[in-house]
Amino acid sequence: MQQDNLNERIWQVVAAIPQGRVATYGQVAALAGAPRHARYVGTVLKHLPAGSTLPWFRVLNAKGELSFPKDSSAYQRQREALEAEGVVFIAGRVNLATFGV
DNA sequence: ACGTTGACCTTCG
DNA sequence: TCGAAGGCCAACG
Numbered sequence: 868m869q870q871d872n873l874n875e876r877i878w879q880v881v882a883a884i885p886q887g888r889v890a891t892y893g894q895v896a897a898l899a900g901a902p903r904h905a906r907y908v909g910t911v912l913k914h915l916p917a918g919s920t921l922p923w924f925r926v927l928n929a930k931g932e933l934s935f936p937k938d939s940s941a942y943q944r945q946r947e948a949l950e951a952e953g954v955v956f957i958a959g960r961v962n963l964a965t966f967g968v
Numbered sequence: 969a970c971g972t973t974g975a976c977c978t979t980c981g
Numbered sequence: 982t983c984g985a986a987g988g989c990c991a992a993c994g
Contacts, residue, residue: 909975
């Protein structure tokens, strides 16, 4: 295994996020072995194949907010998924100090 | 091979 | 606490 596919590495890290917890792109990238590849994580999740059970909704930006426009359906869908797991949104944000890994 | 783009992060004011 | 600017690196055209 190793960094043959950094892509796979990222999937492993995201899949390792426990339920009711959230992680930032920077953390995921760092845990994947690429501290400067925070943006690449987003690119990977965007290219994520349909039917993937990967909990991409547990990944947010450093501001503790979702990376989608609030009027987007993806934003509301991700928020509902997190709230269903016990994550609390305050003013459209998540307290990373509490739910952060 | 070069320039632009992007589900970002950190620092400074 | 909030906003703007710079930095970073891989993928795309």
